[in-house]
Amino acid sequence: MIIEKPIVSEIPGTAKTExxxxxxxxxxxxxxxxxxxxxxxxxxxLDLQVWKEEFVSIIGHSGxxxxxxxMMIAGLTSISGGEILLEDRRIEEPGPDRGIVxxxxxxxxxxxxxxxxxxxxxxxxxxxxxxxxxEIAAYYLDKVGLGDALDRKASALSQGMQQxxxxxxxxxxxxxxxxxxxxxxxxxxxxxxxxxxVLLEVWSKEKTTAIMITHDVDESIFLSxxxxxxxxxxxxxxxxxxxxxxxxxxxxxxxxxxSSYYEYRRHLINFLEH
Amino acid sequence: xTPMKSISPVLKKYTPPALAIALFxxxxxxxxxxxETSLGQVPGPAMVLDQARILWQExxxxxxxxxxxxxxxxxxxxxxxxxNPSATVAAVSxxxxxxxxxxxxxxxKTVFMGFVIASLVALPIGIICGLSKTVMRALxxxxxxxxxxxxxxxxxxxxxxxxxxxxxxxxxxxxxFLISAITVSLCSLWATLINTAMGVASVNPxxxxxxxxxxxxxxxKTFKVLLPATLPLIFTGLRISLGVGWMxxxxxxxxxxxPGLGKFIWxxxxxxxxxxxxxxxxxxxxxxxxxxxxxxxMVELQKRVSFxxxxx
Numbered sequence: 393m394i395i396e397k398p399i400v401s402e403i404p405g406t407a408k409t410e411x412x413x414x415x416x417x418x419x420x421x422x423x424x425x426x427x428x429x430x431x432x433x434x435x436x437x438l439d440l441q442v443w444k445e446e447f448v449s450i451i452g453h454s455g456x457x458x459x460x461x462x463m464m465i466a467g468l469t470s471i472s473g474g475e476i477l478l479e480d481r482r483i484e485e486p487g488p489d490r491g492i493v494x495x496x497x498x499x500x501x502x503x504x505x506x507x508x509x510x511x512x513x514x515x516x517x518x519x520x521x522x523x524x525x526x527e528i529a530a531y532y533l534d535k536v537g538l539g540d541a542l543d544r545k546a547s548a549l550s551q552g553m554q555q556x557x558x559x560x561x562x563x564x565x566x567x568x569x570x571x572x573x574x575x576x577x578x579x580x581x582x583x584x585x586x587x588x589x590v591l592l593e594v595w596s597k598e599k600t601t602a603i604m605i606t607h608d609v610d611e612s613i614f615l616s617x618x619x620x621x622x623x624x625x626x627x628x629x630x631x632x633x634x635x636x637x638x639x640x641x642x643x644x645x646x647x648x649x650x651s652s653y654y655e656y657r658r659h660l661i662n663f664l665e666h
Numbered sequence: 667x668t669p670m671k672s673i674s675p676v677l678k679k680y681t682p683p684a685l686a687i688a689l690f691x692x693x694x695x696x697x698x699x700x701x702e703t704s705l706g707q708v709p710g711p712a713m714v715l716d717q718a719r720i721l722w723q724e725x726x727x728x729x730x731x732x733x734x735x736x737x738x739x740x741x742x743x744x745x746x747x748x749x750n751p752s753a754t755v756a757a758v759s760x761x762x763x764x765x766x767x768x769x770x771x772x773x774x775k776t777v778f779m780g781f782v783i784a785s786l787v788a789l790p791i792g793i794i795c796g797l798s799k800t801v802m803r804a805l806x807x808x809x810x811x812x813x814x815x816x817x818x819x820x821x822x823x824x825x826x827x828x829x830x831x832x833x834x835x836x837x838x839x840x841x842x843f844l845i846s847a848i849t850v851s852l853c854s855l856w857a858t859l860i861n862t863a864m865g866v867a868s869v870n871p872x873x874x875x876x877x878x879x880x881x882x883x884x885x886x887k888t889f890k891v892l893l894p895a896t897l898p899l900i901f902t903g904l905r906i907s908l909g910v911g912w913m914x915x916x917x918x919x920x921x922x923x924x925p926g927l928g929k930f931i932w933x934x935x936x937x938x939x940x941x942x943x944x945x946x947x948x949x950x951x952x953x954x955x956x957x958x959x960x961x962x963x964m965v966e967l968q969k970r971v972s973f974x975x976x977x978x
Binding site: 492500 | 878882973
């Protein structure tokens with residue numbers, strides 16, 4: 393017997409919006425830094441919408457304010473104007489509903505890999521039993537390929553392994569949105585490729601809404617559903633955006649064989665060069 | 667590999683210091699012969715070594731005497747109880763003069779006490795200064811002014827205050843001991859305070875961000891993030907504090923007449939026998955060696971607690 397899936401919406405025309413529920417709504421976001429020579433406007437009236445379960449990359453030249461944008465979503469940088477809504481609630485301060493993977497792994501070096509992840513898990517699931525919390529932390533560490541390194545001190549791990557822990561720590565919070573701030577920027581290219589695969593694998597299981605800052609064109613195409621291109625500052629806004637219509641699961645080898653991949657690439661590079 | 671080659675790195679490591687020490691001893695014994703003081707010739711290495719041996723023998727003899735004293739007392743007591751089982755026999759403790767080793771132990775106790783007081787004061791204040799720029803700004807002038815004050819300047823004040831406040835003169839905590847310990851802490855707490863404050867204030871901002879994202883409570887943030895991150899710097903501070911404390915101790919013991927190494931030196935100086943200078947030199951080497959060992963202990967502790975490599 394075949395049980396049909398219930399229809400999400402009975403009203404015609406709303407099906408699409410129902411499927412694409414808004415996760416994050418950035419409205420007229422402005423960031424101004426006071427300097428001795430007057431105000432410096434980093435972002436002005438920037439609008440951005442991110443849908444649930446969407447993976448969005450933000451690409452732009454260094455110093456264009458893309459990291460500032462991400463840190464404002466994280467709540468770590470104050471907002472000068474406009475607002476950010478996460479599932480219809482205004483962002484006022486940082487919180488574990490926005491898991492962050494920082495550019496430098498930012499692990500506590502005096503803790504083991506497990507303890508680093510557990511610190512967050514304990515905060516988010518205070519009512520779970522110790523065994524359950526351990527299970528969550530160990531699960532994600534295993535997913536990023538560190539099942540055998542739970543008890544290694546973070547300071548004894550290589551940069552790549554540290555960033556794996558960083559990814560596990562962010563996913564283990566079960567955040568509403570995952571914020572990745574050039575997560576692979578400090579890694580050599582081989583490790584970077586490896587970690588992109590790891591991230592993609594964990595992400596495709598979790599389908600956490602994700603926003604990634606990067607300046608790597610290939611990385612942005614390979615990982616995202618949509619690439620946002622930011623104009624160079626000051627007063628940066630979103631200059632262009634590109635939907636990446638490559639079906640998932642994606643395999644690097646297959647993606648590289650597509651002609652559309654090179655069209656996307658040309659489009660992005662063209663934007664960045666002008 | 668030939669045996670010669672495997673020895674060479676060891677030789678390379680130990681030859682220069684061995685040579686330097688040999689040269690120093692030669693220069694010392696030569697120089698000592700040239701100077702005649704009112705206490706006789708300046709002692710050379712051989713005389714100092716001789717005095718060290720004598721001090722040790724005196725210590726052993728004194729301990730033997732103490733043992734015999736207690737033995738005699740026990741026997742006497744047993745004899746008295748045999749005659750009259752209900753007799754109360756007061757126990758008398760041995761009152762021989764403190765030996766050189768006793769004086770070393772007193773000094774160690776004093777410096778430890780001073781160090782503990784200093785740490786108990788400096789650590790909390792340091793953490794608060796590190797957390798709050800306002801508190802730091804408020805306390806900074808006081809810290810900067812009091813930091814360079816010599817123990818000799820503090821001592822009279824501490825002596826008067828302790829004498830006024832601490833009236834009971836118990837055998838467990840003599841006044842002179844307390845005065846020396848407090849003077850030590852007044853001079854040594856600054857390094858710990860400043861290092862702790864600097865360490866807390868300069869914790870990697872990424873760590874703070876992680877703590878903010880995880881919404882750690884202030885208490886959890888302090889004990890899980892700030893303190894572990896600051897521990898290496900705190901221990902650097904503690905290490906400097908202990909070194910300063912040990913140096914200050916000798917001076918304050920001289921003046922406070924706390925029965926330690928400082929008093930030993932002062933007494934020998936006043937005593938002015940022909941062995942005095944040699945004994946004082948024994949004390950100089952003792953002070954140096956103990957200071958060195960204390961520093962090593964701190965380095966080992968620092969390695970234990972810190973997540974970074976310690977360069978020492």
